[in-house]
Amino acid sequence: MQLNKPFATVTPTLDGDVLAVLASADATFTISQVHRILTTASAEGIRKVLNRLATQGVVLHDQVGRTNTYRLNTEHLAAEPIMALARxxxxxxxxxxxxxxxxxxxxxxxxxxxxxxxxxxxxxxxxxxxxxxxxxxxxxxxxxxxxxxxxxxxxxxxxxxxxxxxxxxxxxxxxxxxxxxxxxxxxxxxxxxxxxxxxxxxxxxxxxxxxxxxxxxxxx
CATH class of the missing domain: 3.30.460.10 (Beta Polymerase, domain 2)
Incomplete structure (x- = not known):
């Protein structure tokens, strides 16, 4: 495994990298903020992942003006194992x-x-x-x-x-x-x-x- 990429132990996809970012802080993120962290991924790919996770309820999606924001839904049943993987x-x-x-x-x-x-x-x-x-x-x-x-x-x-x-x-x-x-x-x-x-x-x-x-x- 890669201790610096813990979600790769269960998924090699961009979904794991995005979840690792969201689980790293109790905060909201914009697509551009996630993109600055995941520099090897495209902004469009990150957007698709965030929207897909939002449809599962794992990610909370909001809109502030014209800016889309996302955060981990810590009340979701999957939140605890997600945060455990992040740690x-x-x-x-x-x-x-x-x-x-x-x-x-x-x-x-x-x-x-x-x-x-x-x-x-x-x-x-x-x-x-x-x-x-x-x-x-x-x-x-x-x-x-x-x-x-x-x-x-x-x-x-x-x-x-x-x-x-x-x-x-x-x-x-x-x-x-x-x-x-x-x-x-x-x-x-x-x-x-x-x-x-x-x-x-x-x-x-x-x-x-x-x-x-x-x-x-x-x-x-």
């Missing part, structure tokens, strides 16, 4: 957070990065996850950690249909990579979505080697 990205991140919380103190930090974080996923994109392990937990801890890493990769695929690509660092490996200014860590600092630990801790580990990070996409 699939947040639902995925929340579910991942809940799962990683069970790892306890063995996990120091985790973040989704790459196309899943930047909103540029394709249908066949991997979902990239960085894991930073806390300390040295011995051989038994290694076995538990290995099992957990395998399981979280499996869960990501089960939840989304995409391969989970895990990048893992032991504590000493992470310190060495941070000191060397590893580019992947810089990417995570700028665009990653935090799902375990805190972004402030992660950036603090990188600061001595590469200066202050803005962390503009932090999900604390």
């Amino acid at each position: 699939l990205n947040s639902a995925f991140l929340n579910r991942l957070e809940e799962h990683l919380r069970e790892w306890g103190k063995t996990l120091r930090y985790a973040a989704v990065f790459g196309s899943a974080a930047t909103g540029h996923m394709r249908r066949d994109s991997d979902i990239d996850l960085i894991l930073v392990r806390a300390g040295d937990w011995g051989r038994e801890g290694d076995d538990v950690w290995g099992h957990r890493v395998t399981e979280v990769a499996r869960l990501i695929t089960a939840w989304t249909g995409n391969d989970g690509r895990i990048v893992e660092y032991a504590a000493d490996e992470f310190r060495a990579a941070a000191a060397a200014g590893e580019p992947l860590l810089r990417d995570v600092a700028k665009q990653g979505l935090t799902v375990a630990g805190t972004r402030s801790w992660f950036n603090a580990q990188l600061r001595p080697a590469s200066g202050r990070f803005d962390g503009v996409a932090a999900r604390l």
Whole structure:
């Protein structure tokens, strides 16, 4: 699936894209406003979709002067599943957070990065996850950690249909990579979505080697 295009999981048509726009805000939209968001669709195609959805009652159509406006009918029986689909990205991140919380103190930090974080996923994109392990937990801890890493990769695929690509660092490996200014860590600092630990801790580990990070996409 494409986390940035959640309705594509159930329909490849323009209808899903239009519904995603309407479900994104409790507001009315004109055809031109929807068109500015869905730049690859034609205004005429958007108009046809909106009118078709209005005949189903899913969309409320009104006219202000000569301007047609549309909004999602939140009282419609289909509104709840439509809004749930629109929130699939947040639902995925929340579910991942809940799962990683069970790892306890063995996990120091985790973040989704790459196309899943930047909103540029394709249908066949991997979902990239960085894991930073806390300390040295011995051989038994290694076995538990290995099992957990395998399981979280499996869960990501089960939840989304995409391969989970895990990048893992032991504590000493992470310190060495941070000191060397590893580019992947810089990417995570700028665009990653935090799902375990805190972004402030992660950036603090990188600061001595590469200066202050803005962390503009932090999900604390």
